[in-house]
Amino acid sequence: MVRGVAGLVLALLLTPLIALISSGAANAVDTLCLAEADKTACIAGTLRTEADVVPDVTLTITGPGGFSEEVTTGETGKWNVQVTEPGAYVVKIDEDSLPDDVVTDHPEVTINVGRLGATQAATLDVRTGSYSAESSKFDELVQSTVNGLRLGLLLALASVGLSLIYGTTGLSNFAHAEQVTLGGILGYYLINRGGLSLIVGGILVVVICAFTGWFQDRVLWQPLRRRGLGLTQLMIVTIGLSLALQYCYQYFVGARTVRVVQDNPEVSTFGPITITNQSIVAMAISVVVLAAVGYALLRTRIGRATRAVSDNPALAAASGIDTDKVIRLVWTVAMALAGLSGLLYALVTNGIKWDTGLQILLLLFAAVTLGGLGTAFGALLGALIIGLVVEISPVLGMPGDFKYATALLILILLLLVRPQGLLGKPQRVG
Amino acid sequence: MDTIQLILNGMMREALSPQTAAVAIAVIGLNIHFGFTGLLNMGQSGFMLLGAYGFAISIWHDLPMVVGLLFGFGAALIFALILGAPTLKLRGDYLAIVTISAAEIIRYVGRSALLTDFTGSAQGIPGSQYRSSFTGLSFFGSGSFTLIPFNYTDVADGAAWVRVLGWAIAIAIVVVLVLRLRRGGAFNGIAQAALMGLLLVAGVFLLFFLFPVPNQRTGVNGWWVRFVAWGLVLLCTFVVYLLVRSPWGRLLRGIREDEDAIRSLGKNVFSIKMQALIIGGLFGALGGIVYVLPASVQPDSMGRSLTFFCYTALLIGGAATIFGPVLGAVIFFAARIGIKYTAAAYVPDSIMNNQQTEQFSYIVVGVALMLIVIFRPQGILGNKRELRFNV
């Protein structure tokens, strides 16, 4: 069971990578299986351990109507088979054909082919013999804690801005996640395609994102506030903006995953922890930037002004704070942070797609609400909790499919007992 | 001329499609939540997905269709109770966060590999597994037909002037209908109602005359499912009409404007809000069931985007109006296809390829949603003085 879970975690972590490789090297498959509508379907997969792909393994596929076929995995570990009937198919690994150092705990997997004309992915669970011996439950926990911290820090970068915007304007910004995507996609254009160095390109991405924040508030949000649009109306405007932006990205980049840097990341190992160097740098940058934001909020004049506006805009305005200026600044900083988060996210997970933001939007909302709507430090705390929950829950026995669902469930349960969130003031509710 | 005819034909087909009707039903439910009661339900797609799952899974596992319907509605009912109990006493945006999260949880659970035997995981449940008990009810027979066999090609060989004249009259009828609906009281008295009915029927006939739509009689996506879907839209509209003109509907509007005032008058606001959440959710479930009848149950096609499209449709037609949801849904789908086809026909491929026309149409949807909310929050049929976004 434990090993199975470990394999699952691994598979999930590697999914973006697999997707990337498979999109980049389509000709590596020996024989390509093409599903024809209403006639055939394909079952396909890549046999890989946590270390590498496994070629030359024999698989037996049996299915309805006496279907039985043997395939051998190719150079890249890829295999596929064409079937002509929907139904349940069993894919079985011939254990004798596995290399000596590779073992499997679940040699069989059942694949349900729902309809013809589609390709069904099948993941077989194999690992190197030495992997299981060294990997204990505790090690997995340590590893996923680090992964959780990493995700949490990246989420925190984006959600602190989301929370500040909520605090100062009362707006739940559904388009915030698209700003995260924007950071990654700009990184792709500037660094991967444009050939800028990671540092120069990265700084440029943050600057451009900051500008989009300034610009948004200048041409959209401030005029709408002046117009006296209600918060619900404004929220629906952000939904519209989010839809438009998502499809803009898809328009220009397509539905594929794009990468910020071309070469594969290098990996460092510290005891039980395996982590890419990029992740380490990303975490370090996140910590520094978050600390800077925290310092600015607590110690600088403008930071105190921001918190004052967050507390009570009318009172802040009455005591001479230029709320419009503060809100403009909040938008600028929030969007810059979201862009940075997206860039780092793309580096850490090795790619970004048009809907990456959509995937993490709810995690951002969960983080912000968990910590307490409108409190910047609450968002930080909430993001770390959400990140840890998402990464650790599979280790503790939650099926991998449910890791995002778990985070959202925790949010809902917390709202029931403490609607103001962890760090929120109770008076704000009701 | 032919290109325009082609585009308009496409819009007509899309406007008439059962999925448009399905979304219209879900929007009717959302209208009870958001339009009349002011509940910010951001998880209407969750209600739809639950309805679809309840229906499809039951039939897939050899239960009768009636049981399937009951399971679909039951799931939505329980969902509404679970979501409403903790949040309806809190500020409005909590309901939004909880509903959108809960709808996502349902989608994640539905696509989980653990439940492959029930939900078919991410692949979903193919329509062939549950559709036959519905198509079996059809009394339309087999084969295919065009709704009105007499069409523009029969008059003066389909000359351009016939069609242009027809389009002009059709537009005039629609404008008159919309104006009468906007003015309110369009159904006061038999004479008024009859006039409206006459205009409506004439308009529909004219549209079919101008844009003949051939379809299978029963089939996967034929007249039978269209007939049932649009019949349900009419029925739901009528039910909502009955509900909102009653004292119960008056309470809903009161709650939308000021809960405390209603509470001070001795009304159990929580209970009324819960009733509204449940009723709207049941409409959502019904919409979900209709949505999957001509297709398959795909959890990923019923995610947040669908909820957002519902909001777009609702705001186009006009929140807190009787016919707004139907009008909005038809316009939303027809206009999107219109944009897509127009872009495909007139924008060169070097600027916008076929794939990109699809995305372009959604970009327009997003921008349109923003513009409507900013400049015309009451939509086409709404009354600005009555509509308040109060959360």
Next chain:
Amino acid sequence: MSDQTVASRNLADPVARRELVSGFDASPGGSKPDSILLVDKITRQFGGMTAVDVEHLEVQRGLITALIGPNGAGKTTFFNLITGFDRPTSAGKGAHWAFDGRTLDKTSASSVAQAGMVRTFQLTKALSAMTVIENMMLGAQNQAGENLFKSMFRGSWRKQEQEIEAKADELLARFKLYEKKDDYAGSLSGGQRKLLEMARALMSDPKMIMLDEPMAGVNPALTQSLLGHIQGLRDEGMTVLFVEHDMHVVRHISDWVAVMAEGRLVAEGPADTVMSNPAVIDAYLGAHHDTDLGDDALLSDEAFEQIEGEVEAEREAEEEQQ
């Protein structure tokens, strides 16, 4: 003064009322012979500040009782607490209040209204996107048509609806709003909204009506008729409890006055004597010790506006310091 005469006494008669109240215990929290509302040990704290701390209060049935006090005395909070719009901090720790013999300690706002104690708000809550008649009809209790299942069948509620509308028409005519029947409530003036809110509250045939500053923002021409309406309600046997700033009004119509300051009940008494109670002067006006509140000349509107203005300025100054 004996108790058994209370019920039989005709409270529309000013002499009878004066005679009745002369027998009341005029200490803060004093008992009444026939109290409709009984409040015990209600406190409400916001953060560290105590907004309301009322040990005991009784309100006599069939009279107009005024609740007065300087700004920030906790009058509106007290209203919110006993009508279920807020929960006392002391809930479960001895807080107890009852209306007409019915305990309300854990009752929601809507049940309080159903029990027969209906309130209005300081900032009127007329539903401005609905018409005047719709506002009125929302006030009626036990409507069959408000049941989800019956609502779809017009036959089951049409008759009741007509009765309710007739009643609403009658009340609107009495409050001189009948001509506005089909207008949106949002188009009414501030004073008319106050009238509408009061009329709407009356739709439920309450035993007691609680008015939160009914005169605030009402133009002087309407004030007279509003006062007349309130007295009329009392003469019909209804109990009225109202919060008011305008001393003129208080003196004019109230039979009994309770004074709050800094969350506490500091004095009670008939309107004409309570003003000279040193505790009231002390609490209510602080800096204006030297003026005699019983002096009618001082109770001219101008004088009061001036005093109120000063109090307001002081309060604002305090707030700014914070």
